[in-house]
C-alpha cells in the first residue's frame with residue numbers, strides 16, 4: 001500500500017529526514033516512536049503533501065502511484081488522512097459545513113452522489129458517539145475554542161467520516177487524559193480492517209497498550225534505526241532511546 | 247473647483263423657488279468648501295487617497311431627464327424591506343412603500359423644521375482639526391435625498407430599504423444625496439442604505455446621512471455600497487446617540503473605483519451602545535478608504551468596532567480609526583479592531599487605529615493585523631480533500647462572515663453571504679485569466 005524508499009528531506013537547508021525506508025501493507029498498523037525533533041511529524045506531513053519541505057531524493061509510492069507530485073487534496077481523495085499533531089483553527093468556517101464539504105468532495109471523486117443535509121446529520125451523530133464528542137462542537141468554527149483533547153477527537157471524527165485507507169495519527173494521544181485515550185483508541189480499533197492501514201506516531205508506550213501495532217520503528221535524527229514488534233516498545237519504555245544512538 | 251462652482255450656479259438658477267435660507271446655506275457651504283479645497287496628500291486624515299478623478303472630473307448634477315424609462319423594480323438586498331426607491335437621484339414614490347409610524351419629508355420641508363441639522367459648523371463631521379470638504383460640497387449641492395422620522399414608541403419590524411440606483415447613462419452625472427433619520431424616543435427600526443449602479447459611464451455620488459437616536463431608540467443600520475466599478479463614491483454617516491440608545495451598524499462595500507467613507511459616532515448621552523462593523527471587498531486597482539471616529543462624550547457608553555478589508559489584485563485600502571474619550575467622563579468601554587487579508591502580493595493596506603483618551607476610568611483596546619491566507623489553514627483543508635480554490639474560498643468567507651454575525655435574520659445573512667461569495671468567485675476568475 002505505502003512504500004517509502006530512501007527518502008531524504010530538508011527544510012531551509014536543514015536536513016531532517018536521512019533516508020527513510022518503510023513499507024506498510026493493507027491492514028497493518030505501524031508505530032513510529034522517537035524523541036521530539038527526530039522528524040516524525042516531518043515524515044507524516046510529507047506523506048500528507050505539505051509543500052514546505054525540500055525532497056532531496058527518494059520516493060513514496062501509494063498503491064503503486066508516485067505520491068510526491070500529487071497535491072494534498074488528491075492524496076486525500078485517494079485515501080490518505082493525517083490526524084494533525086496540532087490541529088489548525090479556521091475562524092469562521094463552520095465545523096459541520098467543513099466536514100460535509102470534505103465528505104462531498106470525496107463522494108464526488110468516487111463518482112457517488114453528494115450526501116444531503118439530513119443524511120449527513122444522522123451519519124455524523126453516529127460518528128460523534130464513537131468518539132464521545134458533544135454535538136455542540138459541530139456548530140463552532142473548525143477547532144475554534146476546542147481544548148487540546150477536543151481537537152484530537154475532532155481529528156478522529158474526521159477520519160471516521162472520510163474513511164481513509166491510510167491513516168496517519170500524529171501524536172493523537174498527546175493532550176488526552178486516560179479516559180479520552182481509551183475512547184479514541186477504541187474508535188481507531190473499531191475502524192481497523194483488512195483494507196485499512198495505520199501509521200501511529202507517538203512517544204509514549206501507553207497508546208500502544210490500547211492499539212496493538214504490528215510493527216514498531218524507532219526514528220532518530222531522521223533515520224529508522226530499529227524496527228521490531230511490540231516487545232520493542234517495552235524495551236524502549238525501560239531503556240529509553242540512548243542505547244540506539246550511534 | 248470652477249466646474250463645481252458652475253454646477254452650484256446652475257442649480258441655484260434652476261431652483262429659484264427654493265427657500266432663501268437654503269440658498270444662502272448652499273453659498274456659505276461652498277465658500278467654506280472653496281477655502282479648504284479638495285483633500286491633498288498633506289491632509290492627515292486624507293493623505294492616502296488621491297481624489298483627482300473627482301476634482302478634475304466634469305460631473306454634472308443629475309436632471310429629471312436622466313430618468314430611465316425602462317426601470318421595472320428595485321433589486322432589494324432584503325426582499326422583506328419597505329422599499330424607498332431613488333433612481334439617478336430622483337425619488338420614485340410610486341415604487342416606494344412607507345410603513346405606519348414612518349414619516350418622510352423632502353429636503354426643503356425638513357430644512358424648515360430642522361435647520362440646525364444642516365448647520366455646517368455645528369456638526370463638524372471630521373476630526374476637530376479640519377472640516378470634511380465632501381460634507382461641505384454635499385451641503386452646497388444637495389440635490390437628492392429625504393428625511394425620515396420614526397415616531398415615539400414605534401417599532402418597525404421589517405427593514406426600510408433606501409434603494410439608490412444609478413442606471414445606464416450617457417454622461418458623467420453626480421448626485422449629492424442628503425438623508426436625515428430621526429428616531430424618536432423608544433422607537434426601533436432597521437434601515438438599509440443600498441447604493442447600486444449599473445453603468446459603464448463614470449459617475450460621482452457624494453452622500454451625507456445623519457442619524458439621530460433619541461432616548462432609548464434602537465437602530466440597525468446596514469450600508470451596502472454596491473456601485474458600479476466606474477463610480478466615485480464619497481460618503482459620510484453620522485450618528486448621534488442620546489441616552490440609552492443603541493446602534494448596530496454594518497457596512498459592506500464591494501463596488502466603486504474610488505470609495506471614501508467617513509463614519510462618526512457621537513455619544514451625547516450616558517449608557518449608549520454602538521457596534522459598528524464593516525467589510526470592504528476590493529479588487530483590480532480600486533481603492534477604498536475608511537475613516538471612523540467614535541466620540542465618547544458622555545458616561546457609561548460602550549462602543550465596539552470591527553473592520554475588515556479583503557484586497558485582491560493590485561487594490562489598495564486605508565483604515566483610519568479613532569476612539570476619543572472626553573475628559574471627565576467615566577465608565578467608557580471601547581474597542582476597535584481592524585483585520586485585513588491580502589489575497590495578492592501587489593495589494594496594499596494602510597491601517598492606523600488610534601486612541602485619544604482624556605479620561606481615567608476607561609476600558610479601551612485596539613488592534614490591527616494585515617496578513618495573507620494562513621498556509622496552515624489552507625493545508626489543513628486541502629488535506630481533507632477540499633480543492634485549493636474551494637479551501638481559499640472557505641477561509642476567506644470565514645474571515646468575512648464575522649462582520650455580520652450580529653445580524654440575526656438568517657435570510658438576510660445568507661443574502662449577504664451570497665454577495666460575498668459572488669465577489670470571491672469573480673476574484674478567483676481573475677487569477678485564472
Ligand SMILES: Nc1ncnc2c1ncn2[C@@H]1O[C@H](COP(=O)(O)OP(=O)(O)O)[C@@H](O)[C@H]1O
Pocket residue numbers: 011012016034035036037038039040041042043052
Ligand atoms: N517548518 C519548519 N521550519 C523549520 N524547521 C522545522 C520545520 N518543521 C520541522 N522543523 C525541524 O525539523 C526537525 C524535526 O521536526 P519534527 O518533524 O516536527 O519532529 P517530531 O515530530 O519528531 O518532534 C526539528 O528540528 C524541527 O525544528
Ligand SMILES: [Mg+2]
Pocket residue numbers: 040041042085170171
Ligand atoms: Mg511531531
